[in-house]
Amino acid sequence: xxxxxxxxxxxxxxxxxxxxxxxxxxxxxxxxxxxxxxxxxxxxxxxxxxxxxxxxxxxxxxxxxxxxxxxxxxxxxxxxxxxxxxxxxxxxxxxxxxxxxxxxxxxxxxxxxxxxxxxxxxxxxxxxxxxxxxxxxxxxxxxxxxxxxxxxxxxxxxxxxxxxxxxxxxxxxxxxxxxxxxxxxxxxxxxxxxxxxxxxxxxxxxxxxxxxxxxxxxxxxxxxxxxxxxxxxxxxxxxxxxxxxxxxxxxxxxxxxxxxxxxxxxxxxxxxxxxxxxxxxxxxxxxxxxxxxxxxxxxxxxxxxxxxxxxxxxxxxxxxxxxxxxxxxxxxxxxxxxxxxxxxxxxxxxxxxxxxxxxxxxxxxxxxxxxxxxxxx
Numbered sequence: 001x002x003x004x005x006x007x008x009x010x011x012x013x014x015x016x017x018x019x020x021x022x023x024x025x026x027x028x029x030x031x032x033x034x035x036x037x038x039x040x041x042x043x044x045x046x047x048x049x050x051x052x053x054x055x056x057x058x059x060x061x062x063x064x065x066x067x068x069x070x071x072x073x074x075x076x077x078x079x080x081x082x083x084x085x086x087x088x089x090x091x092x093x094x095x096x097x098x099x100x101x102x103x104x105x106x107x108x109x110x111x112x113x114x115x116x117x118x119x120x121x122x123x124x125x126x127x128x129x130x131x132x133x134x135x136x137x138x139x140x141x142x143x144x145x146x147x148x149x150x151x152x153x154x155x156x157x158x159x160x161x162x163x164x165x166x167x168x169x170x171x172x173x174x175x176x177x178x179x180x181x182x183x184x185x186x187x188x189x190x191x192x193x194x195x196x197x198x199x200x201x202x203x204x205x206x207x208x209x210x211x212x213x214x215x216x217x218x219x220x221x222x223x224x225x226x227x228x229x230x231x232x233x234x235x236x237x238x239x240x241x242x243x244x245x246x247x248x249x250x251x252x253x254x255x256x257x258x259x260x261x262x263x264x265x266x267x268x269x270x271x272x273x274x275x276x277x278x279x280x281x282x283x284x285x286x287x288x289x290x291x292x293x294x295x296x297x298x299x300x301x302x303x304x305x306x307x308x309x310x311x312x313x314x315x316x317x318x319x320x321x322x323x324x325x326x327x328x329x330x331x332x333x334x335x336x337x338x339x340x341x342x343x344x345x346x347x348x349x350x351x352x353x354x355x356x357x358x359x360x361x362x363x364x365x366x367x368x369x370x371x372x373x374x375x376x377x
Contacts, residue, residue, distance in 0.1 A: 009035075016266030016283045024294075036111075037112070071084055116129055156252065161207045172202070192212075247272055263301070
């Protein structure tokens with residue numbers, strides 16, 4: 001047997017690559033299969049914070065850093081506190097995730113892990129900066145934005161942000177309640193909000209977040225966080241950690257790049273929720289579904305299917321890209337006219353048609369009719 005031949009090759013050891021590897025290695029179906037995971041970085045820093053909502057517990061519960069059952073939504077002319085029930089809002093730090101995966105994967109005999117840079121991927125071959133590997137099925141989470149920005153059919157917004165974990169002198173945070181979206185910040189022609197996750201009464205993660213086409217200068221994010229904290233009785237504070245991110249929000253057909261033996265996963269596969277930028281829970285669920293799909297032996301390009309939620313997101317992004325200052329009003333209408341439970345089911349793509357109709361009726365119908373008309377004709 002060719003030592004460089006594998007049944008499955010997974011390119012990229014981020015959230016999607018590691019979760020897929022983890023689920024495959026934990027399933028007896030793959031115990032006699034050769035699996036290769038290629039990642040160029042050591043993944044030993046806390047470079048991201050992942051958050052999601054779910055009911056009950058999952059197999060990732062051991063690394064949930066904190067969870068909340070209460071939340072706040074705020075806009076200039078509307079605000080509400082609400083219970084997340086039946087969901088809990090959960091936070092996972094990437095350093096905990098990476099270490100957990102490293103420990104879990106260390107004992108799996110079918111798995112080979114290498115630290116090399118992927119240079120090229122073809123139907124059955126992956127070439128790195130060291131050598132080439134052949135695979136019966138290949139999965140890639142390596143995101144290449146070139147084709148995304150070379151097309152004009154699908155608008156591309158970014159969820160871009162800078163987050164800071166701050167330690168205050170005085171207790172000024174409610175440790176049991178997140179600020180899911182606080183639009184009570186200057187919008188400046190964009191969709192801008194503060195996102196706040198309290199860790200203790202004196203410690204919190206604050207992210208100044210935009211849904212817009214272009215990132216800002218770093219100092220503008222930092223200044224916005226400072227201005228927000230100035231309104232709170234902090235007694236002074238220090239910045240403990242900082243992170244930043246840019247997540248594409250688009251309904252671009254990433255799935256058209258898939259083939260019978262090559263599947264793009266994670267952000268590279270269009271697994272990011274276009275209307276919100278949330279990715280982690282979708283990766284969690286899609287990797288579970290993908291493992292079951294692999295057992296059927298079907299071509300990989302039959303895994304990803306568009307559904308009505310893709311179309312909802314398409315219209316939402318069309319409207320938001322045309323009038324980017326309209327985001328605060330869109331989300332205000334949704335929270336003002338619907339039960340939070342139904343909103344989070346909808347955003348998790350678990351809602352019923354009746355709930356979706358009610359949510360759609362919350363918006364300015366003419367805006368969405370215009371977007372629909374443009375898509376159809």
